[in-house]
Amino acid sequence: MFCPIHQIEMPTEITKNGLMSVCPVVGCNIIALNGKLSKRATKGNKKYRKLAHKVFDRSWRTSYDRTLLYQELAIFMGKSIEQTHIGLFGIDECKKVIKFSKLKKKYLTKNKVSI
Ligand SMILES: [Zn+2]
Secondary structure, eight states, rough: BTTTTOOOOOOEEETTTEEEOOSEEEEOOOETTTTTTEEOOOHHHHHHHHHHEEEEEEHHTTOOOOOHHHHHHHHHHOOGGGOOOOOOOHHHHHHHHHHHHHHHHHHHHHHHOOO
């Protein structure tokens, strides 16, 4: 398991929740639990991630290509597609996802885009 930010191997240990890998870089809060990347969650960013997911999902569900939408989100966030996972985002990044999703939904509704 590699940290997507630092591209280095994350040491893995067995915990009560399963296999946990932690990025060894000081200040980096990337973790992987059973192979699934995440950030050490605080109460605040858990709430925002849930909301960002909800709003983002709503913007593509009706009539849009999900892969394309992720690519557009990556550009909007200034990140690579590999780093564009809502599960990795902090509060400010989640707010950006919500902003993007709302703009996108408005645009899609106005132009009645479908594939
Ligand atoms: Zn890292």
